[in-house]
Amino acid sequence: MSNLLQIVARTICSHRLLPEAGAVIVALSGGADSVALLAALIQLGYQCTAAHCNFHLRGDESDRDQAAAAAAAKRLGCSCRVEHFNVAQRCQATGESVEMACRSLRYQWFEQLSAEYNAAVAVAHHRQDRVETLLLNLIRGTGIAGLVSMPYSRDFIIRPLLDCSRSQIEDFCSQQQLEWVVDSSNNSTIYQRNKLRLNILPQLEDDFPGATEAIARSITYLSEDAAFFARSVERRMELYSSPQGINLKQLAADPDAKLLLFTILQPEGFSRSQIDDIFTAATAFGGKFISRSGITRFVDHGWLRQPLSAVDTTQEFPLHRLESTQTPLQMQVTRHLPEEFVRPGRDASILLVDGESADRCRWLWRHPRIGDRIQPFGMNGSRLLSDIFAQAKYSEAQKRSAWVLTANDTIVWLPGLRTSAAMPVTAQSRYFYQLKITNLNSISQ
Numbered sequence: 001m002s003n004l005l006q007i008v009a010r011t012i013c014s015h016r017l018l019p020e021a022g023a024v025i026v027a028l029s030g031g032a033d034s035v036a037l038l039a040a041l042i043q044l045g046y047q048c049t050a051a052h053c054n055f056h057l058r059g060d061e062s063d064r065d066q067a068a069a070a071a072a073a074k075r076l077g078c079s080c081r082v083e084h085f086n087v088a089q090r091c092q093a094t095g096e097s098v099e100m101a102c103r104s105l106r107y108q109w110f111e112q113l114s115a116e117y118n119a120a121v122a123v124a125h126h127r128q129d130r131v132e133t134l135l136l137n138l139i140r141g142t143g144i145a146g147l148v149s150m151p152y153s154r155d156f157i158i159r160p161l162l163d164c165s166r167s168q169i170e171d172f173c174s175q176q177q178l179e180w181v182v183d184s185s186n187n188s189t190i191y192q193r194n195k196l197r198l199n200i201l202p203q204l205e206d207d208f209p210g211a212t213e214a215i216a217r218s219i220t221y222l223s224e225d226a227a228f229f230a231r232s233v234e235r236r237m238e239l240y241s242s243p244q245g246i247n248l249k250q251l252a253a254d255p256d257a258k259l260l261l262f263t264i265l266q267p268e269g270f271s272r273s274q275i276d277d278i279f280t281a282a283t284a285f286g287g288k289f290i291s292r293s294g295i296t297r298f299v300d301h302g303w304l305r306q307p308l309s310a311v312d313t314t315q316e317f318p319l320h321r322l323e324s325t326q327t328p329l330q331m332q333v334t335r336h337l338p339e340e341f342v343r344p345g346r347d348a349s350i351l352l353v354d355g356e357s358a359d360r361c362r363w364l365w366r367h368p369r370i371g372d373r374i375q376p377f378g379m380n381g382s383r384l385l386s387d388i389f390a391q392a393k394y395s396e397a398q399k400r401s402a403w404v405l406t407a408n409d410t411i412v413w414l415p416g417l418r419t420s421a422a423m424p425v426t427a428q429s430r431y432f433y434q435l436k437i438t439n440l441n442s443i444s445q
Contacts, residue, residue: 004172030068033124050080114156245305248282319363355431361407
């Protein structure tokens, strides 16, 4: 096995990016990085579908790239989906730059493909891309999230090449006799990223040999720090959260109140200035706040709440594999060997499932529906969720905003209230998964 294949296999395993021999969509530009990614995943046994975006920004060269991508996919033995985009129309409608419009269009299509194939989308970002992103964020001004740069996975996107250098990718392409094309715009310093790649980083390496590698190591350390920070914030916020929302009056007494609230609300698109206004509203007559992502929160009698009407009970979050999530709930998934098994008892914030059974399932977060039932662990037969909610004295708002986790359309978990008897860990289990909700106080009484 080549050096790059070993690195990619280790990255996929370490960060649980893909199930063994599972399906994956590969973003294929026709360049060396994406061709190497497609070839590597195919050789590692994954069921690949290539996806090529034609933005028609470089005339004949754009069509050349499309033909090259289709040819590369054919040589490697997989199908290739192609989508054509009108970038000028997008820019006119949204006011985005060409670069941002292309990114928005690309990821919207990738999200559609991910849902269609029930598979993750692999993009070919590598170690140098990660370093460039950190430097760009640093130049613009950023916090810990920006310093982490590119994560290995987020939502439906995975990055299996993130531990590979550009030279390792090019060596792999040469060894495998892979053909690729070069995007002429990569040599243009109109774009900020290209200025870093062509001018700044080479000079940095000349003056400080090994700088790029050292920055990449720093990103790894920062990622660990950021994960610890996020867990710490979650634990602190449990003190101030309940099904009714966030108690701003209690939170305001915390010395880190504004940082805590900003960390929680930043993913929803709220700014630091809005955090100041939210705390001001908590001591006055309340108010309504809309983030730049269009998410609404309102302050009422010292509480930060979501409007009842804002809860979309048809909303669903499919998982391409059983993995930790931040949305809709903060769920931590860890893999364990049989000898590590400890029965959780009646703790409904933890669910244990047989690993091999879990890896064969389609997983989905959704809201409860009329007539939903669960077979509780340790009980014969099933129970209506409505009866469980009534026993727990859930309000109508709590019922509407509750989440259930399903496996192959069967409810296996009502976090905080009931776990299911499905996929039990037995003496025959080769490994098992522990699922744990880390923000339980925000979803249960």
